[in-house]
Amino acid sequence: MGAGEIARRLGLSRQRIQQLAERDDWPAPYDELAMGRVWLIADIEDWIRRQRVEQQPAPDTTAATGDDQPDG
Secondary structure, eight states: OOOHHHHHHHTTOOHHHHHHHTTTSSSOEEEEEETEEOOOOHHHHHHHHHHHHHHOOOOOOOSSSSTTTTOO
């Protein structure tokens, strides 16, 4: 899977994929061809899953449980 395919999959530009590929948490390329770097689909899908988990909001622990309601 090349940068163009990843860009289409994520709705991003190829340039943005090249920027992301410089991050430490981005998967290592499977190979580098004349057309550029290529990645395994499974590696990219794993990265996408990890990003979604990290971006999920934390559960709201301040919700009323009944214990913090005034007596009365």
